[in-house]
Amino acid sequence: MAKSGIQYSKIAEIKGPLVVVDDVDNAAFDELVEIQTTYGEKRLGKVLEVGNGKAVVQVFEGTTGLSISQTNAKFVGKVMEMPVSEQVLGRIFDGLGRPKDGLPDPIAEKFLDINGSPMNPEQREYPRDFIQTGVSVIDGMLTLVRGQKLPIFSGSGMSHNVLAAQIARQASVVGTNDEFAVVFAAIGVQYSESEYFRRSLEESGALKRSVLFLNLADDPAIERIITPRVALTVAEYLAYDVGMHVLVILTDMTNYAEALREISAAREEVPGRKGYPGYLYTDLSTIYERAGRLGGKNGSVTQMPILSMPSDDITHPIPDLTGYITEGQIVLGRDLFRQGVYPPVNILMSLSRIMKDGIGEGRTRADHQEISNQNYDAYSRAQEVRALVGIVGKAGLTDIDLKYLDFGDAFEKEFLTQAVDENRSIDETLLLQWKSASLLPKNELTKVKDKFISMYYKSTK
Amino acid sequence: MELNKLENLLDTIITQSESELTSDLKYTLNESKKVLLKSYDSLENEYDKIINDGKKESDKITKQILGSAELESRNKQLAMLEEYIEKVFSKVISKLENMTRTNAYSKFLSSLIEESIKILGTSDIEVSITNKDEKIIESALNKFTTVKLSSERITCLGGIKVRSKNGTMMLDNTIDARLANMKPLIRKEIATKFGVNN
Structure with a gap:
């Protein structure tokens, strides 16, 4: 060049x-x-x-x-570069990284290639330690770990953007003095949504530790290819040069993939599944693989990409290929959404693959994994009993079946359901997990050690 | 005799009623104490919850107020810094506008032509200059036999614009373009001088 x-x-x-x-x-x-x-x-x-x-x-x-x-x-x-410095915190940029808040360009400490520098695999460290989102269902059962990439699979019209903003406002690292930042990239969102994100961060006081990139639905689609890359470039600088723990929220990656399809069609490339280019997997991996931790560096980049599944189809190429690269997924359920449950997380379809490395004694609490497994098991049984009620009615259920039915209802009402501005600590979350589990007889709690039952079980009788 | 019997019966009934009443009262008292004890627990829980919620709310409000105040002051500082940076740039531009065209400047123009030939990969080029450089360009062009001076004049602080003979390639090698390219780095230098980014 x-x-x-x-x-x-x-x-x-x-x-x-x-x-x-x-x-x-x-x-x-x-x-x-x-x-x-x-x-x-x-x-x-x-x-x-x-x-x-x-x-x-x-x-x-x-x-x-x-x-x-x-x-x-x-x-x-x-190549395209993003000017970076600590001054980007509290700033709002457009999808190409130009100031959108009426303030001048940040004084750059460095100019970084937006494609990032490839991470030396030898230097990569395994994701560890807990990020508290303040959302019970995530912290309790699908824990986000520093350096992880955990996507949210949603559907059109569901409350993923509200959840994204809530996580951006509330997320923090607990038990350490390390600094924490949120890089929020809105890709192809409506003006009203972008205003919601901006106001939400401004009014909560969280903007000062956040960087906001806004690519609007009526901005040229091609800009969407750049938005996640400039956001990740800033995140990498804050993590590896400044030493912060950075949570990157990318919403909505479906719009990114659509832009990729548009370019691919214009280039007359041979289309792959549903018209997306054959390199969709490779392209997505160049974004998702920028999450992680580096040996000898204090900070971390954690990613939470959000994508809306067309027709709620989890086998659609975008969620399908995303699932191959990321470490688990949080799936929002249409049924729960229709029932008015917020956040409508379908626990049984969701999974945080490396949750075990972020929780337990010294990180959250010793009983965390076991009570989470217990509630997962009990909620799964509650769902089976609900299906059974549809066939035989409540009269045909045993006493223990009825207990599971009560558990399912209470679990959704008290643990899963949460106000949009409710920030629950991990202790509150675990307390609610035990409150739900305590609706079942002690002998049903087979996934939890007796010592934890004697410490936390509270009979409702 | 009959009257005595009746009195005894009445006494027995009264004693029995008294003891039943006392026992009922004791039972009720115990129950009330139990209920009261229980309500102490729930009252304490409720009290703790209210205190906890209040603390959370106050933390939230503190965070909001502090966050927006810090941002506001930072933004004012940024705007002020930018104002001074722009002042520095204006001074530099005005100095460049009024600079005298010396031999050194002629050598500078020669180096720009040389650089342009290198970048475009051809010496068959046409050079456009500003009116102010008309007198000095001849000496700069002396050593480039294939380079032609365009009759078109450009508006700039100084430097040259170069076009390939077939007109498909153009290179802006004016001082203005160089200043624009270097602006982010110069801004950083100025900010450092003002004590920002140190």
């Missing part, structure tokens, strides 16, 4: 979000390009393909209004 700043005026073609520049010598893959009109308007793009004297440039801000004769492409000679 030595030849920087050359402006080419021979545009061969403009198709969809792509501009094909002719007679280009030595352009580099992924190089940043400034598209300029003769009227002085500037748009940013990047090189997708080079060869045979041509360069295919993907224009982030769209190609509307560009004409072949009146467009120039200036090859900047570097």
